[in-house]
Amino acid sequence: MRPDLEIIQKWIEPNSRVLDLGCGDGDLLHYLKTTKQARGIGLEIDEENIQHCIENGVNVIEQNLDQGLSNFQSNSFDTVLLAQTLQALSNPDQLIDEMLRIGEKGIITFPNFGNWKSRLYLATKGRMPVSKFMPHQWYDTPNIHFCTVKDFDALCRDKNIKVLTRTVVDSQLKGSWAMKSWPNFLGEIAIYHITKD
């Protein structure tokens, strides 16, 4: 399982309703269904991922997040997930509002652009960071809205979003006391558990 998903699943209550935005191949929803009897629905646009969800017995709806979530009723889910997809959205701030309209709680994970590796890359090479973790060139990347942990904290403050838990880890899922102290500098993946304030 992807490292961020490992942490996320701990925040899902048994029997809860989960909406997974950009659910990928449905592995997390499948895991939540079998271990926590969660009733999940995933949204996805990639054909191969959708097929994988279907074969996995995961409910998946072909829907583009950039076209909004107005078809979902308010407070219809316990948790709305957005894993590693925030940076690829046209209007991430609006989608976060929608997540907390539809769900009681939201879980968001994103690659932290404030990580020291990105800073070092930009500082020394003077070019947009490209790594194994973020392999795209600036002109053909799906990731059009990178942000840092500090940026995201600021957005939560502006929107009066309550951060229940903030975790940062490296790409191997490892956290450390150092990362806790300097999350924006050392964390590679940021994981937020949020709710309406």
Place this chain on the structure above:
Amino acid sequence: MATDLSEDSVGIVEPQQIHIDEPLTLRSGKVLPACDIVYETYGELNAEKTNAILVCHALSGDHHAAGYHADDEKKPGWWETCIGPGKAIDTNLFFVVSMNNLGGCGGTTGPASVNPETGKYWGPDFPVVTVRDWVKSQAMLMDRLDITKWAAVVGGSLGGMQVLRWAISYPDRLANAVCIAAAPKLSAQNIAFNEVARQSITTDPNFHDGYYLEHGTYPKQGLTLARMVGHITYLSDSAMRAKFGKTLTDFESEASNFGRDLRSGKLSFGFNVDFQVESYLHYQGERFSANFDANTYLLMTKALDYFDPSVDYDGDLSKAFSYGNCKFLLVSFSTDWRFPPERSRELVNDLLNAGREVTYVEVEADQGHDAFLLPIPRYINAFKGYLDRVHEEMSGNAS
């Protein structure tokens, strides 16, 4: 090649008939005292009777959904692409039931049957039947086959509407609902096309107010015209361009042909059939009119027009879906302008609002509404993936 008895066909099949001596109260309030139902089955029913799938046919379909009636039959059943060993509806796994709907002309009691009370053809006196009535009669057949719950009810277009009705009328009697290229109800445009079709039939001089069989004739012209109009709505603009635009010239590529292939290579400068598309529509219409009952066509189009399960739920379809726990698979096709993807998305939203488990796939396909009958890989893979999973979960082999 006459008959394709390849490994993925169910091969030679024989229709079966059952007499149901039980009055059926129709939505109109009229009562059909008894009826005959003609149906086919493919595959084997397991000992627990849990692997049965009901296939619902669309406007011009019937019970003959797969396989061949005879060695020399040229065309297989209407859903041969999806039903057979190893296919989306895998007859190695499932027992498939397909019946001709009430009011049909494939052998089930309908306008072309003789009314035992009068000794004459029912003709236009056959009561108007609705999707709800069909589903009721399908449940009557189900009882007689001793099946308590369908593993899935499956259908496209008008067949998909029957699937929706099953989930509303008998929510505990199906585990899965597979609804392809359907809509929650018809739009004004849909009804308009149906009315043109009906008018072309009823204004044919050979229609005789529907009593044409008594006169030893039938409204061939009207039925041909009805089918021609219908056929246009089943195809997309791009499908027609591709189908009738194969001629390449020095100055014209396939893309710039616009589907304007000529039938005989030159214009007639008369009011004859000049273009291939015209010839094709005439052929389709005439072939259809020779094999289909005009009164049935009227009934089927009315059943479409009347379909709107939300009427009993203050116009809120999500309320109609609020009871039951069957899962749903919905599929739509990008160029389908008869029941376009937006209509399927309306259904998806109603199901979500009802808190139901739903999977929805929007298939990119050029073929218009007809796509649901065609072997489009993404569609077939999703359909098969879903039903294979149903079988795995049913057998307790799911991971």
